[in-house]
Amino acid sequence: MRWTLKTEPPKEKVKALQEALQVDAITAKLLVHRGVDNYEDAKRFFRPSLEDLHDPFLMKDMDRAVARIEKAIANKENILVYGDYDVDGTTSVALMSSYLKTKHNLVYTYIPNRYDEGYGISYKGINFALENDFSLIIALDCGIKSVDKVAHAKTLGIDFIICDHHRPGDEIPDAAAVLDPKREDCNYPFKELCGCGVGFKLIQALASKEGKTAEDLTEYLDLVATAIGADIVPIDGENRVLAYFGLIVINTNPRSGIKAILDQVEKTTLTITDVVFIVAPRINAAGRMKHGNYAVTLLSEEEPDMAKKYAAEINEYNLDRRETDKRITEEALKQIEEQKEQNRLTTVVFNEDWHKGVIGIVASRLIETYYRPTLVFTKSGNKLAASARSVKGFDIYNALGNCKEHIEQFGGHKYAAGLTLEPENYEAFKKAFEDEVSKTIDRDLLTPEIKIDAQIDLDDITPKFHRILKQFAPFGPSNMTPVFLSENVMDTGYGKCVGADKTHLRLTATQPESATKIVCIGFGLGKKINKITDGKLFRAAYSIDENEWNGNISLQLKLRDIKKQK
Incomplete structure (x- = not known):
């Protein structure tokens, strides 16, 4: 592993922020690294507000998209909500279709088959629309490069509204509206929305025509937060606000489908990381092993008992997926070696x-x-x-x-x-x-890199410090979990390899002349046990975590890597 200590931020900025927020120097440094260097930015960072979301009509073609949907509703047209088979696509379709069904009863969904249609808009999907009298297709998380297919649909009398976040090609499709913040001619202030995020901006725009605000749409944010986590988009700007409030929905009042997934695992409060590793793989498994329609059905289902039934089926697909990817990974590694x-x-x-x-x-x-x-x-x-x-x-x-x-x-x-x-x-x-x-x-x-936010002593790790760090969440790209470096660390003498196959390292760390003793767990670091034995001093790169055991919560260090002390 390559350790890179982030450049020290300007001292005057750190000092000014320290004074403005009445926080310690380490916290101020972490904030400045994240582009937060004044009181107003800090307020937005620690207290996200739905009022901080941008006006959806700042997005190129948003007015055209809203007008075309309003026309379809007024003329009682059949609307097909079309999306890809991954998490971003299926959450987008569930979001858009469930919202439109509150306004219009002629809304249907379409997810392409991964195996005979492939990614994005397909001719088979367009033919389905033609055969079933759909005059408007709303494509989510796909379509920005489907110039020929959109043109073909137009000759058949089918309009497209594209809600995408992928990079456009040289030509923009000739659709009724193309919403994509990555369009060069789009001046929307935030460029890193996921597909479901673009879909949310469209329903935000539609709702605003009735005098409603984002506050009135919070029930959809569990889907948006799930897509943000799964699609690994930066969790800053609008994504931070959407993920923050989406997690509140997931943890307090999730839709029946997500609740049914969460009932399968023993987890009380979910972080964005839990969403990525618990919720997203199950949603993804439907499109991977069977058909993405199963995920949309689960995420759109309002009846709890039916949602439980669908979640159980999807869990089986996920178990199949695990076995399959384990076998193929082994075969691929063997191929590389041979x-x-x-x-x-x-x-x-x-x-x-x-x-x-x-x-x-x-x-x-x-x-x-x-x-x-x-x-x-x-x-x-x-x-x-x-x-x-x-x-x-x-x-x-x-x-x-x-x-x-x-x-x-x-x-x-x-x-x-x-x-x-x-x-x-x-x-x-x-x-x-x-x-x-x-x-x-x-x-x-x-060479894999560990980016280290700051060098600290173990004595700096207090419950108060950790309480502030927890408020940096939700974590993800552009706002990763802070990683710290401590020098001259030593084991108190009881360090050992743990786990069924003894691949993990567990020890209690301290420093010379320090009274602090803190438990550390290093997943996959068992092979480095010789670096900590016999009172050797070592350097540790780690994040600060909580360990819950028998109802007691204590701080622990999650070791990312250890190296011999220079």
Whole structure:
């Protein structure tokens, strides 16, 4: 692991913030690192308000989208709400359809089949709309690159409203409205909404026509918070406000579908991390193993008993998904070893029998072993389809763009993308991708990095300090859980490897001449036990956590890494 201590922020800014907020220097430093350097910013950071959300009509085409939906409702048109099969897509469809059904009884949903339609808008979906007399399709979390398909739909008398957050191509589709804050001609102040976030802005705009505010739409924010967590978008600006209030809904009054998922696990208060690891995988499992419609049905269901039934089915899909991705990961690792490709700068693996629904998860798992840009291919019809995942700091979307002569189509983000290509182009693409990454990647990025917010002593870790840190949540990109460094740490003598396979490290840490003793747990750090034995001094990188045991809550350190003291 590469440890990077963040640059010290300007002392005068830290001191001014300390005085304005009456907080300690460490807290002030953490805030300045997050772009919070005055009282008003701090107030917005610690006390998010729905009033801080931007006017939805600042988004390009929002007025056109609202007008087209109002026309559809007035003319009693059939409206098809169309979205992708992942968490962002299915939550978006549940949000938009459930809101529109309160205004109009001719609203239906469509999720493309991952296996015979693939990602985004499909001709099959457009044909379904034509055959069933739909004159308006609202596409969520997809569509920004579907220029030809939107044009085709228009010739059939079908209008599209696109609500997307992916990067546009060279041409914007000729739709009734295209909502995407990443459009170059869109001046919307916040660019990092997820697809469900863009959908929320549309219902916010529709509701405002009736004199309603975001306060009146809080019941939809459990869906938005789930999408924000699952889609790994930055949790600052509007996303912070939406995630903050969405978590309150999840923890106090979630919709029946989410409550049914939470009833399956013993967890009292959920953080955004819990949403990512508990709620999101179950929603995702429907689209991965069966069909995304199951997720929409669960998330739209109002009757608790039916929601429990749907959640139980989806839990079974999730268990299948776990077994499948574990097996494929093992096969992929074996392929890398057999082909002697450990020394490449990229991982590109292929097996025509691998389950298309889990190759994205497998790509992420492979990065845990070989930390480098990774693509996992499988057969999809008569093409090859891949999920791409990247390492922190490297834009895999751009890298794929520079290999596009070998690719049929691709889309996605900086760190996650998908693509298809002809089987005969696989080897040429694999070489081109390795060459592109070799030319452009900073070699340091191939070593996992721990970004450290501040160096502190163990004596600084008090219940009061931790109470303030908890108010930095929700955590995520652009507002990660603070990580600290302490020097000259030592074990009190009882450190040991724990866990069924003894891969984790547990110890009680102190420092010379300090009365503080604090329990530490280091997941996956069991192999480093020799660094702490026999009274050796070591350096620790960690976050501060709570441990709940037999009803008692105590502070503990979650070790990210340890190194020998210099």
